[in-house]
Amino acid sequence: xxxxxxxxxxxxxxxxxxxxxxxxxxxxxxxxxxxxxxxxxxxxxxxxxxxxxxxxxxxxxxxxxxxxxxxxxxxxxxxxxxxxxxxxxxxxxxxxxxxxxxxxxxxxxxxxxxxxxxxxxxxxxxxxxxxxxxxxxxxxxxxxxxxxxxxxxxxxxxxxxxxxxxxxxxxxxxxxxxxxxxxxxxxxxxxxxxxxxxxxxxxxxxxxxxxxxxxxxxxxxxxxxxxxxxxxxxxxxxxxxxxxxx
Numbered sequence: 001x002x003x004x005x006x007x008x009x010x011x012x013x014x015x016x017x018x019x020x021x022x023x024x025x026x027x028x029x030x031x032x033x034x035x036x037x038x039x040x041x042x043x044x045x046x047x048x049x050x051x052x053x054x055x056x057x058x059x060x061x062x063x064x065x066x067x068x069x070x071x072x073x074x075x076x077x078x079x080x081x082x083x084x085x086x087x088x089x090x091x092x093x094x095x096x097x098x099x100x101x102x103x104x105x106x107x108x109x110x111x112x113x114x115x116x117x118x119x120x121x122x123x124x125x126x127x128x129x130x131x132x133x134x135x136x137x138x139x140x141x142x143x144x145x146x147x148x149x150x151x152x153x154x155x156x157x158x159x160x161x162x163x164x165x166x167x168x169x170x171x172x173x174x175x176x177x178x179x180x181x182x183x184x185x186x187x188x189x190x191x192x193x194x195x196x197x198x199x200x201x202x203x204x205x206x207x208x209x210x211x212x213x214x215x216x217x218x219x220x221x222x223x224x225x226x227x228x229x230x231x232x233x234x235x236x237x238x239x240x241x242x243x244x245x246x
Contacts, residue, residue, distance in 0.1 A: 002041040002219070003204040014043025015202030018068070018076040019195060021047075022054045022084040029084020029191045030054050031061055032236055036192035037080065038062060039243035040199020040216065046076060048088075080198035083191040091115065096201040096209070098122060100194040105130040107156050118209050119156040120201075122194050128160075148174055157213055159197070161190055165217055169210045177214070180221035183228040188236030193220045196243070222246040 005014070017037045022030025030047070037045050045065045047058050055067045068074055071092055078096040081088050082103030091097050091110050098120045099106055107121050108131065123130065125138060131150055138146050147160040151168035158168040165177040193216070200216040201209065220239070223246045227238040 002200070002215075005041070009043070011043035012075075014041060015078070015199070015204070016044040016046065016076040017042045017195075017198045017202040018046040018048055018071060018074065018079045019198065020049065020079075020081040020086045020088055021191065021195070022049070022051075022057075022086055024051070024053075026084035027054055027057055028188060029086070030058050032188045032191035032240060033080060033083040033195040034058055034062055034065055035240040036195030036220075036243065037199040038064070038195075039240075040196045040219075041203040042077075042199040043203070045199075046074065076202070078198045078202035080194050083194050091119075093117065096120065096198070098194050098198045098201070100190060101127065102130060107131065107154055118201075119154075120159060120197055120209075120213060121150075121156055122159045122161060122190060122197065124161045124190060144168075144174055144176070148172055157209060159193070159213060159217060161193070165221075167210065167214050167217060173210060175210065175214045177217050177221055179218060180224055181228065183234040184221065184224040184239070186235050186239075189220075189224070189239060192223075192236055192240055192243070193217065196220055219243065219246060 021033035046068050047065050048068050080098040082100035094116045096118045100122045104121045147158045147166045147168040151158045152172050155170040160166040167175045197216040200212045223239050223242040226242040226246050227234045231238050
């Protein structure tokens with residue numbers, strides 16, 4: 001669940017999440033990732049981009065989001081990169097990082113021991129190739145074993161999306177989400193989830209990251225269920241809107 005707000009909270013104490021998302025080919029991913037982050041109870045969302053088109057797109061939809069051109073000298077409590085083929089050269093240290101899409105490959109050279117903070121990867125089965133996992137290996141070993149093996153080997157958290165999303169920790173613990181349905185199997189749904197996870201990690205004490213990541217996955221799944229009750233055909237936009245009411 002989202003952290004309960006305190007009367008003494010301000011936008012900084014609620015957490016700041018920075019996001020690099022979207023590209024010329026996938027501009028909508030910027031909106032969806034930022035949209036997910038805005039509903040995770042962080043008090044402040046920053047959007048990292050040097051593209052005027054993407055900045056205009058995001059700020060026109062979400063005027064509360066602050067555009068930035070660099071992470072240098074910026075204050076933030078978590079960072080999300082990868083949705084919509086977004087890229088960065090280096091990852092910040094000492095704060096939680098969520099890697100999606102092709103940015104997942106950065107986990108092969110950047111783990112908790114090196115960064116001093118947790119790393120979360122959010123692949124669907126096809127994106128396991130960024131971690132060197134073949135379709136044959138996945139079929140032979142099974143989803144849960146593959147997620148656990150990646151998490152323990154790289155000392156990262158793995159959110160293996162799909163039917164019964166699997167969350168695996170560096171210590172080998174796994175949680176299987178049983179709530180999410182086929183309505184989540186739609187383009188952009190994973191972008192929402194990446195932003196939501198980043199916001200949960202920024203907004204709450206990351207001393208129990210497995211539970212926080214699971215809470216974000218659960219919230220995403222509940223939003224999907226809520227959208228499915230209102231629409232016969234659910235898209236990521238309906239899931240994003242439903243995050244406001246779950």
